[in-house]
Amino acid sequence: MQFGSMTITEKILAKASGQSFVQAGQNIWVDANILMTHDVCGPGTIAIFKKKFGQDARVFHKDKVVIIPDHYIYTEDKYARRNLKIIRDFAEEQDLTYFYGAFTDKYKGVCHIALAQEGHNIPGTVLFGTDSHTCTSGAFGMFATGIGNTDAAFVMGTGKLWVKVPETMKFIFNGTFPKHIMAKDIILEIIGDYTVAGATYRTMEFAGQAIKELSMEERMTVCNMAIEGGAKNGLIEADEVTESYLKDRVKKDVNYDFFRADDDANYHTLREYDASSMRSVVAKPHSPDNKGYADEMQDVEVDRAYIGSCTGGKITDLKAAAVILEDKKVAIDTFVVPATREVESDMDKVKVNGKTLREIFIKAGCAMTDPSCAACLGGPKDTFARTQGLERVISTTNRNFPGRMGSKKASIYLASPYTVAASALVGRVTDPKEYV
Amino acid sequence: MDSIIEGKVYVLGDNIDTDQIIPAEHLVYDCNDDQERKMYGKYALSSVPEGQQGLPDGQIPFVSEGSYVSDFQIIVGGDNFGCGSSREHAPFALREAGVKAIIAKSYARIFFRNSVDGGFYPPFDSKEDLLSFFETGDQARIDMKKSVVENITQGKVCSFNPLGEIIEILESGDLFSYARKKGLIK
Structure with missing residues (x-):
C-alpha cells in the first residue's frame, strides 16, 4: 500500500473530517450529514440532549435531524404512545423539517427504507442513526452506522462525533446470481462463513459484477445485515443504479460524491465468491x-x-x-x-x-x-x-x-x-x- | 471512577445479544423517571435462555422475582458480548440492576461504545477465557490500575487488557464531560 491510498470508507471519512487522508485505526472527529432517530431511542436521546445542552438548546441543524417513528406504532401500550408524543413535541419545538409523525399523512414506516425513499441517503456523506441497522444506507456508497443515545445526543447538539476509521473486508461476487437467489441469501452466506463477530469494528464492502446487477432495494438488504456480522458499516460503491434511484428522490441542489477506492488501497480481507453456485440460505x-x-x-x-x-x-x-x-x-x-x-x-x-x-x-x-x-x-x-x-x-x-x-x-x-x-x-x- | 471494583460474579456465554439483555417490549420506560427506570433493572438479562442463566449450571435468574436490583455486580462474558441492537437501554439496564463492571472476551462494537460514552461502567476485555476461571456466585475484586481480577472465592488471580485511551472518557464521567474537558464543546 502506498501512502495516500484509501478505501471508499476512508475517503468518505476523510472528507467528513476535513482531511485529505485518513487511515484505518485513526480516531477522528467527523461531521454528520444526517442524524436519524425513531420512537424507541428518540425519547432517550432527547432527554440526554436537554440535560447536557440545556432545556432551551437547539439541534445542530433543523434539516439534518430526521425523526422517523416506526417501531411501536400500532399498539395500545401507554408508554409507547407517550414516546410518540415526546418525539412529536420535540419536532415541533425544534421546527424540524423532516418529522414523519405517526398517525399523520407524513407517516412513512420503517426508518431505513423511509430514509432512502425520502431522499435522505446521499452518497459520500456520513449518516448516524440510533438504530443498529442504520448500516442499510451504506448501499448508497455512504458511511452509515448505528449509535446509542448518548452519542446521538452529542451529534444532535454538535453535528459531530468521534469515530475510529475501520479496516475494510471486501466480498466480491463474480458472475451472476441464479434466479432464485436474493440479497438475504448473499448476506447470510457471508455471515455463516465469518460468524456474527467476524467483521467487528470493520467495514463490510460488497462488490463484483453480481452485486452491481442488484437493485438498490436488494443492495440495502445486503448492507442492512452487515451489523449481523458485527461490522461498523456496510458499503456498496455508488454507480449508475444508485444515480437512477436518487434521480427523483434527492433535492436538485444536493451535491454528492461517488467515491472509488484507490487501486492499491489496503484491505483486511479480500474474499471472492462464485455467484452462480449460490444456494438458498436459512439461518x-x-x-x-x-x-x-x-x-x-x-x-x-x-x-x-x-x-x-x-x-x-x-x-x-x-x-x-x-x-x-x-x-x-x-x-x-x-x-x-x-x-x-x-x-x-x-x-x-x-x-x-x-x-x-x-x-x-x-x-x-x-x-x-x-x-x-x-x-x-x-x-x-x-x-x-x-x-x-x-x-x-x-x-x-x-x-x-x-x-x-x-x-x-x-x-x-x-x-x-x-x-x-x-x-x-x-x-x-x-x-x-x-x-x- | 473507583480503581477497585468488588462484587459477586454472574457468568454468561458467547454472543449475549441486546435482545437478551433487555427485550424490546421493555424499551418503552422513561430512563429519567425514578419509578419507571427501575423496570430496566427488573428486566435486565431477562431473555437469556434458562440453561445459560448464570454458568456453569444455568437456571439462576440475574434479577430474582419481584426485585429491581441484581445480587451480582460483575458480569463475566464470552465473545461478542452485547451484539445486536444499538439500544443504549442495554448498558443502562445493566447499570440499573447494579452492574459495576463487565469482563468479557470480546464485545460487539456499539454496545462497547455505549458502555463507555454513556459512562455506565468499564467494559474490560480479557486475554484469557474467564468462563473457566469463574463460577456464578464467586466473589471477585478488580484492580483497574494493575489490570488484574482476583477470584476471591477460589483464591486465584487473572489479568485483563488495560482499557487504553477510552479510560479518559470513563474517568471524565461520560462523552460530554470528556468533550468539555478537552474544549471540544462549551
Whole structure:
C-alpha cells in the first residue's frame, strides 16, 4: 500500500473530517450529514440532549435531524404512545423539517427504507442513526452506522462525533446470481462463513459484477445485515443504479460524491465468491450465523411465515413473495407487513400476471397490516404477528436471537422472501428453486 | 471512577445479544423517571435462555422475582458480548440492576461504545477465557490500575487488557464531560 491510498470508507471519512487522508485505526472527529432517530431511542436521546445542552438548546441543524417513528406504532401500550408524543413535541419545538409523525399523512414506516425513499441517503456523506441497522444506507456508497443515545445526543447538539476509521473486508461476487437467489441469501452466506463477530469494528464492502446487477432495494438488504456480522458499516460503491434511484428522490441542489477506492488501497480481507453456485440460505435458531441450506432442511416444520421489515418488506421483497404465492393458498399462518406507506401503495400498483400484490396475498390467505417494524423485534404484547409461545417462524427479518420476535420459547428461521413464501405453501422449509 | 471494583460474579456465554439483555417490549420506560427506570433493572438479562442463566449450571435468574436490583455486580462474558441492537437501554439496564463492571472476551462494537460514552461502567476485555476461571456466585475484586481480577472465592488471580485511551472518557464521567474537558464543546 502506498501512502495516500484509501478505501471508499476512508475517503468518505476523510472528507467528513476535513482531511485529505485518513487511515484505518485513526480516531477522528467527523461531521454528520444526517442524524436519524425513531420512537424507541428518540425519547432517550432527547432527554440526554436537554440535560447536557440545556432545556432551551437547539439541534445542530433543523434539516439534518430526521425523526422517523416506526417501531411501536400500532399498539395500545401507554408508554409507547407517550414516546410518540415526546418525539412529536420535540419536532415541533425544534421546527424540524423532516418529522414523519405517526398517525399523520407524513407517516412513512420503517426508518431505513423511509430514509432512502425520502431522499435522505446521499452518497459520500456520513449518516448516524440510533438504530443498529442504520448500516442499510451504506448501499448508497455512504458511511452509515448505528449509535446509542448518548452519542446521538452529542451529534444532535454538535453535528459531530468521534469515530475510529475501520479496516475494510471486501466480498466480491463474480458472475451472476441464479434466479432464485436474493440479497438475504448473499448476506447470510457471508455471515455463516465469518460468524456474527467476524467483521467487528470493520467495514463490510460488497462488490463484483453480481452485486452491481442488484437493485438498490436488494443492495440495502445486503448492507442492512452487515451489523449481523458485527461490522461498523456496510458499503456498496455508488454507480449508475444508485444515480437512477436518487434521480427523483434527492433535492436538485444536493451535491454528492461517488467515491472509488484507490487501486492499491489496503484491505483486511479480500474474499471472492462464485455467484452462480449460490444456494438458498436459512439461518437456523438462534443466530444469524447458524447457516443451513433450504435444500437440506426440507424436513424442518414451520408453523408461521412472516414477510416484512427493512430486509423483507420492500416492494422487491413483496413482489418476490407474490410470484410464489400467486394463485396458491398458504398452509400456515402467513403475515405480510409492508415496510413503508410507499411500499403499501405500490402493493396496489405492482402486478404479477395481471394481479396486484395485494390481491395475490389476500387470495393466498395472508394477514396484512399497516407499515411499521411490527413483530420483527417483538415489541409490546399487542404487536401484530408477535410470537407468544412456541411458534416456529420462517421470517424475512434480520435477527433470530432468543426472544427476538416476542416469545423466548419461539424458534426463528431467517430466509429470503422467496424461501419464506415457498415454505409458507408447504409448512416446511422449502427451497424456492422450483417455484421461480 | 473507583480503581477497585468488588462484587459477586454472574457468568454468561458467547454472543449475549441486546435482545437478551433487555427485550424490546421493555424499551418503552422513561430512563429519567425514578419509578419507571427501575423496570430496566427488573428486566435486565431477562431473555437469556434458562440453561445459560448464570454458568456453569444455568437456571439462576440475574434479577430474582419481584426485585429491581441484581445480587451480582460483575458480569463475566464470552465473545461478542452485547451484539445486536444499538439500544443504549442495554448498558443502562445493566447499570440499573447494579452492574459495576463487565469482563468479557470480546464485545460487539456499539454496545462497547455505549458502555463507555454513556459512562455506565468499564467494559474490560480479557486475554484469557474467564468462563473457566469463574463460577456464578464467586466473589471477585478488580484492580483497574494493575489490570488484574482476583477470584476471591477460589483464591486465584487473572489479568485483563488495560482499557487504553477510552479510560479518559470513563474517568471524565461520560462523552460530554470528556468533550468539555478537552474544549471540544462549551
